[in-house]
Amino acid sequence: MAKTVLGIIFGGKSTEYEVSCRSAYSVLENASKEKYDIVKIGVSRDGKWHVYRGPDEKIKDRSWINDTENLTKCFLSTDYGDHAVYETDKDGRVTRVPLDVVFPVMHGAYCEDGRLQGALDMSGIPYVGPGCASSAVCMDKAFTKLLLSNYGVPTAECVYVSRAELESDEDAVRSDVEEDLEYPVFVKPANSGSSVGITKVKEAKDLIPALKEAAKFDSKILVERAIVGREVEVAVIGNERPEALGCGEVIPGAEFYDYNDKYNDGKSVCVVPAKVRRSTWLNLKTLAEQIYSHLDCRGLSRVDFFVCDDEKTIVFNEINTLPGFTSISLYPQIAMSSGMKYSEVIDRLVALAFERREKESDE
Ligand SMILES: Nc1ncnc2c1ncn2[C@@H]1O[C@H](COP(=O)(O)OP(=O)(O)O)[C@@H](O)[C@H]1O
Ligand SMILES: [Mg+2]
Structure with a gap:
């Protein structure tokens, strides 16, 4: 053949x-x-x-x-x-x-x-991976949150700030943020990844510098309540009928899961599969598959959550439509823990890509 x-x-x-x-x-x-x-x-x-x-x-x-x-x-x-x-x-x-x-x-x-x-x-x-519109929405943390809030998906409370607002009136931006949120907060560019441009802000004096840092990467910035919880990520595969394969937990070695911690000398630990109760896993699975469908994902995505309050609450953090595939990345590790070989993950993604193109050319 x-x-x-x-x-x-x-x-x-x-x-x-x-x-x-x-x-x-x-x-x-x-x-x-x-x-x-x-x-x-x-x-x-x-x-x-x-x-x-x-x-x-x-x-x-x-x-x-x-x-x-x-x-x-x-x-x-x-x-x-x-x-x-x-x-x-x-x-x-x-x-x-x-x-x-x-x-x-x-x-x-x-x-x-x-x-x-x-x-x-x-x-x-x-x-391989979601189409044009889905990829664009999922990359943009502001669009993703706004869309998912329509479906009642729990996310961290957030204030949206634009670079233009920041440039024109820093004091107004600070009071907008402080009206809705208490410190600590996370400041992040809407479009970024690998924690680039993200800062945890613990006190008022650090807010504007953090916003300026985020503004280097995008004109839209999110300021979010800092969630206290475990970081659990779910690997999803499939087209119209997505399947959550399993979950992994990231235990950050630094103050939060920053770039260094992710890829360099960080001390973060990944636990696959994540040690959560079976009922928590079933909730994560359902929510991840629903989010995948709401956002029209295809092929694969990794849906990241915070699991809080002794597993009583699940908060959506972000979705990655082309998640890391390095030897230490969670998506391939989770897929393998579900019983697939790494090569089979690639075969399945390729098959899903063909399946989708065939369907789309019928439309
Ligand atoms: N609202 C939040 N509360 C607590 N921690 C957060 C929050 N937002 C981000 N973080 C921390 O920052 C890391 C990177 O943020 P994330 O939104 O996942 O962006 P990226 O796309 O860069 O991975 C997360 O893995 C987490 O450790
Ligand atoms: Mg992330």
């Missing part, structure tokens, strides 16, 4: 470039070589596309971009049904590289926020 040509897109013009490279390395290590011919498509930090034919290790350590021997510039064909990237060699010769399906192993802006998904929809190539 002919192999499926699987495009793995990695890198990207986002603050999560490094995480993406590490995630992609894990996917490359684990994807079945019998089933797939893999085309590695690297997007540089400044958003330039390349086909990369060098060793996977250079993706992991991010030196692939300097491995010019193995690198050719390429662009995605947005001609519907063409299903290819076109690479240009040093002499200007253009070659078509066909693709059957694509797994964007990328996170953050331009990658996970609907922009790439829109381009892939134009091309008609089946791809």
Whole structure:
């Protein structure tokens, strides 16, 4: 049987470039070589596309971009049904590289926020993960919360601040926040990830600096009540009938689960499966599957919660439509704890991508 040509897109013009490279390395290590011919498509930090034919290790350590021997510039064909990237060699010769399906192993802006998904929809190539609108809404923490509050999903009380408001009247912003919330609060950009731009603010004097920090990453900022609870994340897979596979708990090693704690020398601990009561797991499962459906997710997502008050209360925190796939990331760990091999997770995601594209082309 002919192999499926699987495009793995990695890198990207986002603050999560490094995480993406590490995630992609894990996917490359684990994807079945019998089933797939893999085309590695690297997007540089400044958003330039390349086909990369060098060793996977250079993706992991991010030196692939300097491995010019193995690198050719390429662009995605947005001609519907063409299903290819076109690479240009040093002499200007253009070659078509066909693709059957694509797994964007990328996170953050331009990658996970609907922009790439829109381009892939134009091309008609089946791809892993939710579509354009769903990705955009899920990436934006303000849109996600506003939408889910319509369905009665519990989330942390929040004040929305715009960069423009902050620039025009800091005192007014401070009093708006203090009218509705007590310290400590979490300040975060609406569109970000990997804790970039997020600050826990314990006293009034630190609020404005934290807002300015968040404003570096987005023009919309959330100020949330600090939730006291355990961080439990649920891995969901599927299209119209999503299935929550299991949950994992993150025990932050720092004041909160910040970037360093997530990916560098942090002391955070992940417990998979999370040690919660069976009734709590069933509530998490139902809520995660409902949230997935409300937000029109497809393929996969990781739905993150706080479990509070001795497991009596569950509060939604955020959803990640292309969650981390590094060797220590929770999504693959949870999926494996449910009995799947890492390679089977990839196979299932690829199958879901084909299934969705088939349905959509019928519409
Ligand atoms: N309202 C909150 N209450 C308590 N902790 C929070 C809150 N919001 C964020 N955090 C902490 O900050 C971390 C990162 O915030 P999160 O909203 O998950 O953004 P990101 O998309 O960057 O992961 C969380 O894992 C948690 O440790
Ligand atoms: Mg998070």
